[in-house]
Amino acid sequence: MSYNALCIGHILLVFSAVASASEESYKIDRYKADRKLDKEGAIALCKLRDVLTNISEETTDYLVEEVQKMGESLKTDMDAINYYVKRVRSLKESGREDAKINESDSNEIDSLCKEAKAHANKKSRDQVDQTVAKIRRVSGIVKDAATKTLGDENELEDHDNADGIFKVFNWHCGGDRIGEVHAGSQSCDVIGFRKNFSAGQRNVISCKKWKDEYGEAIPHENVTVTQMESYLSRWFEARPKRVGEDICKDGEYHSPHSCTVWEGWVTGYEETMEKMEELRNNIKKLNRIRYDGETQLWVLYKLFEALRNPETVGPLPEVLENINKTKKSRLKNKSVGNNLTQYTLLDEDFQVNETEREHVDEARDYFAAANFAKLMMYIFIPVGAVLILVVAVTIIVIKRKCADASNAESMAGTLPGDKVI
Numbered sequence: 001m002s003y004n005a006l007c008i009g010h011i012l013l014v015f016s017a018v019a020s021a022s023e024e025s026y027k028i029d030r031y032k033a034d035r036k037l038d039k040e041g042a043i044a045l046c047k048l049r050d051v052l053t054n055i056s057e058e059t060t061d062y063l064v065e066e067v068q069k070m071g072e073s074l075k076t077d078m079d080a081i082n083y084y085v086k087r088v089r090s091l092k093e094s095g096r097e098d099a100k101i102n103e104s105d106s107n108e109i110d111s112l113c114k115e116a117k118a119h120a121n122k123k124s125r126d127q128v129d130q131t132v133a134k135i136r137r138v139s140g141i142v143k144d145a146a147t148k149t150l151g152d153e154n155e156l157e158d159h160d161n162a163d164g165i166f167k168v169f170n171w172h173c174g175g176d177r178i179g180e181v182h183a184g185s186q187s188c189d190v191i192g193f194r195k196n197f198s199a200g201q202r203n204v205i206s207c208k209k210w211k212d213e214y215g216e217a218i219p220h221e222n223v224t225v226t227q228m229e230s231y232l233s234r235w236f237e238a239r240p241k242r243v244g245e246d247i248c249k250d251g252e253y254h255s256p257h258s259c260t261v262w263e264g265w266v267t268g269y270e271e272t273m274e275k276m277e278e279l280r281n282n283i284k285k286l287n288r289i290r291y292d293g294e295t296q297l298w299v300l301y302k303l304f305e306a307l308r309n310p311e312t313v314g315p316l317p318e319v320l321e322n323i324n325k326t327k328k329s330r331l332k333n334k335s336v337g338n339n340l341t342q343y344t345l346l347d348e349d350f351q352v353n354e355t356e357r358e359h360v361d362e363a364r365d366y367f368a369a370a371n372f373a374k375l376m377m378y379i380f381i382p383v384g385a386v387l388i389l390v391v392a393v394t395i396i397v398i399k400r401k402c403a404d405a406s407n408a409e410s411m412a413g414t415l416p417g418d419k420v421i
Helices: 003-022 039-097 103-120 122-150 165-171 208-214 225-238 266-308 316-331 354-412
Strands: 031-033 175-177 191-197 200-205 242-247
Touching: 039 103, 039 122, 039 165, 039 200, 039 208, 039 225, 039 266, 039 354, 103 122, 103 266, 103 316, 122 165, 122 266, 165 200, 225 266, 266 316, 266 354
Parallel strands: none
Antiparallel strands: 031 242, 175 200, 191 200
């Protein structure tokens, strides 16, 4: 089975689980319920609210910023790859001239350089730019979907205009008109406080009331599709269940019995998850490009070290054999980026060989130093030339002024009629 087929299968599996649960969703209708909304239901709603708030306010912006940095880093690695290809080829030719490299090893080095260079051409750069641009676009869609699913926290006046999960927080527990006071709510055991509005007061669900029990919200950088799915499943388990066919009037201040919770927000939540999955897949793609690029950079750096310091790294045939073995092992790792749900969307789920990582970092540092030296050369050579010219002109001007002054003194010491010899 192909890698793409496995990915599609995973996505379908994730959303089929959510779909099967949401088929039981009461959506916009509310029915007589088996019990009031209790603490577990309120905590589940609070977790849903928190994750949507994170996505709409920070998560997507964070991902775009991090992905932008990753894209720039990838292109810098591509510059490093092209640099090392030139250095390796130059060192190889020097070795060939000195009869230190045989034809077989020379051909193998050429093959490795050609393969690495293919990861740093214009097509590869365009692929990075296109993937980053797509992530930015999808992030915007995710942010908008989450914001819409939240709704307006301050809509207390118009029931028909209230929407999103905040409609549940503000309206489910009922309220009182001015001059009327009811003892509690038939639909809620979790009233946190009462909010004033023009016609009376609303009984509002407060997450602060349960903060100690459900803990802090997930950090915005750690929001994942799997967590979103688990929160929705928790809600479906904790919500009041429908009993019978009696429909509650959704806009009533108080019902004569407990009612199920309005779930018009569930579709928006599922759409947000779907777009988060698309976002995740594109970040996986960028992680794969990064990992493969690091592999090629590692290959070239090992070649560079082997050709530059042959006496310290051992016989070239053995070095080439080890390079090929490690390269093949890294490139055949198809799991890179496939399971980015445990920590953050940007985490790598594979174990990185620390020695290889150190060599990649060394390659980057060496390239950065060489690039800096080259930049300084481009800056200081013209500046130095200008300074030399300025000094030379200054010396000439000073000499001329001294000569003119000397001549003036000589002329001043000559009497009229004297013959100047």
